[in-house]
Amino acid sequence: MRTVHTASALLIGNELLNGKVQEQNLFTLASTLRALGISLCKAVVLGDDVAELARELSELKSRHDLVVTSGGVGPTHDDVTFEAVALAFGVARVPHPTLTALLEAHYGERLMPGHLAMANVPLGAQLLGTSEVVWPTVVLGNVWVFPGVPELFRMKLVVLREHVRGPGPFHSRSVFTKLDEGHLKATLDRVVAANPNVEVGSYPKWFDATYTTKITLDGRDASEVERALQQLLSQLPEGEPQAIDEGPGQSWRAPT
Amino acid sequence: MRTVHTASALLIGNELLNGKVQEQNLFTLASTLRALGISLCKAVVLGDDVAELARELSELKSRHDLVVTSGGVGPTHDDVTFEAVALAFGVARVPHPTLTALLEAHYGERLMPGHLAMANVPLGAQLLGTSEVVWPTVVLGNVWVFPGVPELFRMKLVVLREHVRGPGPFHSRSVFTKLDEGHLKATLDRVVAANPNVEVGSYPKWFDATYTTKITLDGRDASEVERALQQLLSQLPEGEPQAIDEGPGQSWRAPT
Numbered sequence: 001m002r003t004v005h006t007a008s009a010l011l012i013g014n015e016l017l018n019g020k021v022q023e024q025n026l027f028t029l030a031s032t033l034r035a036l037g038i039s040l041c042k043a044v045v046l047g048d049d050v051a052e053l054a055r056e057l058s059e060l061k062s063r064h065d066l067v068v069t070s071g072g073v074g075p076t077h078d079d080v081t082f083e084a085v086a087l088a089f090g091v092a093r094v095p096h097p098t099l100t101a102l103l104e105a106h107y108g109e110r111l112m113p114g115h116l117a118m119a120n121v122p123l124g125a126q127l128l129g130t131s132e133v134v135w136p137t138v139v140l141g142n143v144w145v146f147p148g149v150p151e152l153f154r155m156k157l158v159v160l161r162e163h164v165r166g167p168g169p170f171h172s173r174s175v176f177t178k179l180d181e182g183h184l185k186a187t188l189d190r191v192v193a194a195n196p197n198v199e200v201g202s203y204p205k206w207f208d209a210t211y212t213t214k215i216t217l218d219g220r221d222a223s224e225v226e227r228a229l230q231q232l233l234s235q236l237p238e239g240e241p242q243a244i245d246e247g248p249g250q251s252w253r254a255p256t
Numbered sequence: 257m258r259t260v261h262t263a264s265a266l267l268i269g270n271e272l273l274n275g276k277v278q279e280q281n282l283f284t285l286a287s288t289l290r291a292l293g294i295s296l297c298k299a300v301v302l303g304d305d306v307a308e309l310a311r312e313l314s315e316l317k318s319r320h321d322l323v324v325t326s327g328g329v330g331p332t333h334d335d336v337t338f339e340a341v342a343l344a345f346g347v348a349r350v351p352h353p354t355l356t357a358l359l360e361a362h363y364g365e366r367l368m369p370g371h372l373a374m375a376n377v378p379l380g381a382q383l384l385g386t387s388e389v390v391w392p393t394v395v396l397g398n399v400w401v402f403p404g405v406p407e408l409f410r411m412k413l414v415v416l417r418e419h420v421r422g423p424g425p426f427h428s429r430s431v432f433t434k435l436d437e438g439h440l441k442a443t444l445d446r447v448v449a450a451n452p453n454v455e456v457g458s459y460p461k462w463f464d465a466t467y468t469t470k471i472t473l474d475g476r477d478a479s480e481v482e483r484a485l486q487q488l489l490s491q492l493p494e495g496e497p498q499a500i501d502e503g504p505g506q507s508w509r510a511p512t
Contacts, residue, residue: 014457017296018426019287020472021459023279026301031275040273042308043301045282052298074437076458077448107438114441149462170274181330182363185370192333201270202332203277206405216276 002164004065004142007033009043010056012071012081013148016045024150025070032157037166037220038066048072053084061088061143066164071148073138075117085140086122095119098127098136130162171222173229176211176243177236180204184213187235195228197221210248258420260321260398263289265299266312268327268337269404272301280406281326288413293422293476294322304328309340317344317399322420327404329394331373341396342378349376354383354392386418427478429485432467432499433492436460440469443491451484453477466504 009029015021026043033040041064046052053072060067072081086093099119107115127136137159138145146156177184181204192200201216215232219225233241242248265285271277282299289296297320302308309328316323328337342349355375363371383392393415394401402412433440437460448456457472471488475481489497498504 014455015459015472016282017286017299018474019283019290019296020457022283026272027275027278030273034275040275041303043273045299045301047297074458074460075441076437076444077441078457112438112441115438117438117441149460151462181332182368182371182373185331185333185368185373188332199270201276201334202330203271204330204405206407216271218274 001162003167004038004164005167006064007038007040007066007068008060008064009040010053010060010067010069011043011045011148012048012053012069014047014078016071017047025146025148025153028150028154028157029068029070032160033166034170036161036164037169038164039166048078048080050080050084050087053080054087057084057088057143061141065142067143068160069143069145070153073118073145073147075114079117081145082121082138085125085143085145088143089122089124089140091123091140093120094123096121096125096127102135128159128163130159132158168220171219171225173217173225174245175215175217175229175232175236175241176213176248177215177241178212179236179240180212184215187232188215190235191228191232194231195219195224197224198228200228211242214247257418259423260294260420261423262320263294263296263322263324264316264320265296266309266316266323266325267299267301267404268304268309268325270303270334272327273303281402281404281409284406284410284413285324285326288416289422290426292417292420293425294420295422304334304336306336306340306343309336310343313340313344313399317397321398323399324416325399325401326409329374329401329403331370335373337401338377338394341381341399341401344399345378345380345396347379347396350379351375352377352381352383358391384415384419386415388414424476427475427481429473429481430501431471431473431485431488431492431497432469432504433471433497434468435492435496436468440471443488444471446491447484447488450487451475451480453480454484456484467498470503 011023016023030040044056069081072079082093096119103115103119104111121138122140125138125140128139129136137156146153181202188202198217198219203214205211217225217228267279272279286296300312325337328335338349352375359371359375360367377394378396381394381396384395385392393412402409437458444458454473454475459470461467473481473484
């Protein structure tokens with residue numbers, strides 16, 4: 001188990017940028033990292049361009065403890081993630097004997113040379129698995145390579161959960177109010193100034209009769225978050241807030 | 257009307273990276289730009305950090321003809337987009353008289369000093385509107401600032417449609433097959449090599465009985481796309497493809 005503080009994501013595929021497919025893995029990843037206590041700092045969406053991807057990976061891996069990529073791991077010409085990772089680390093791509101054996105076992109006599117392209121991973125890559133996830137995850141340095149198909153991406157996050165964790169959990173509270181942001185600004189500024197370690201968010205809700213603004217309080221120290229919450233509540237006018245933590249209507253749901 | 261070839265997106269907000277909110281505007285933007293014939297090359301998701309945002313904006317605006325930002329335009333402390341745009345262009349933020357007047361008219365006697373923070377835009381910013389969209393869109397150079405609330409973001413895209421367009425439309429065909437990518441690789445490599453101006457995509461579909469791989473062909477020249485399609489079809493085995501353009505099952509739908 002390795003402790004990491006910060007992470008970033010590289011979401012790969014022309015289809016994510018040309019309006020053909022709606023990106024779905026960022027939210028899954030963000031929720032998972034959050035639950036692990038890891039800060040996801042940045043996500044980048046790029047098409048299937050090796051040079052662009054390698055350039056971005058070089059920067060992300062030097063700035064964050066953990067980099068997760070999504071997509072581009074199949075055997076066809078537009079699957080260039082392993083090539084980009086190899087380029088970013090300045091290593092060659094070589095057939096990995098374990099992956100080759102797994103592909104041979106999986107496809108049997110239906111195996112085509114095309115399938116074996118998927119075993120061609122950057123030199124020095126580790127293969128990580130769990131008892132639940134048979135197909136190994138390719139990891140090089142701090143870069144974790146995941147498939148882009150949302151069902152597979154979700155399944156593979158088990159491997160991440162088994163191998164990394166953050167320095168501790170996040171604590172979150174939220175307050176729902178009918179006041180708009182212009183009315184809340186002065187109050188929020190005071191709460192922000194008095195609680196430098198608490199992240200205060202303010203989210204207007206449109207087309208909803210049950211509340212106008214959701215205020216979030218997040219931090220690594222539960223007592224600091226509670227103190228900020230009490231300060232905020234003490235400064236709201238009579239009749240507020242509409243609700244705490246759970247939205248007053250059906251329109252808001254915590255991500256699952 | 258301005259002709260632009262390339263675009264990028266900067267999607268702003270801590271909530272997009274901490275698992276609280278699922279990003280929704282990238283797909284809407286991607287579909288809109290695609291329909292306009294503009295190539296969306298990159299999207300970046302960042303939290304509410306002025307220095308990080310300004311640094312990213314500086315790079316995006318120098319590399320792409322058009323940059324669209326989403327989020328961070330409200331009046332509270334976590335709305336830092338205008339500040340980041342000002343920093344990226346090296347200009348000050350000043351109250352814009354038109355925006356101030358609009359806010360005064362909108363809020364009337366309920367106006368608070370907090371509301372006026374939304375009129376504080378980068379010096380030199382243009383205000384663009386249409387007859388349909390009353391609230392103006394703030395544009396500085398090639399950077400367009402849109403709100404993050406998905407309902408509002410979608411509404412504002414009308415302004416983009418009225419003011420920019422690409423060099424011409426994209427042409428797209430797609431082919432659905434029960435062959436897997438390993439079996440398709442050699443065929444696809446030949447189609448790719450013979451059609452350098454056609455973008456060939458290959459997308460495995462999991463947990464679907466109606467097809468295994470969707471192949472897409474995209475380009476700016478319709479006749480080149482058609483030629484690539486015919487080359488591909490002529491190389492598929494008997495019984496293939498399962499369908500062309502419209503998926504064989506209900507599982508695939510063109511984005512609306």
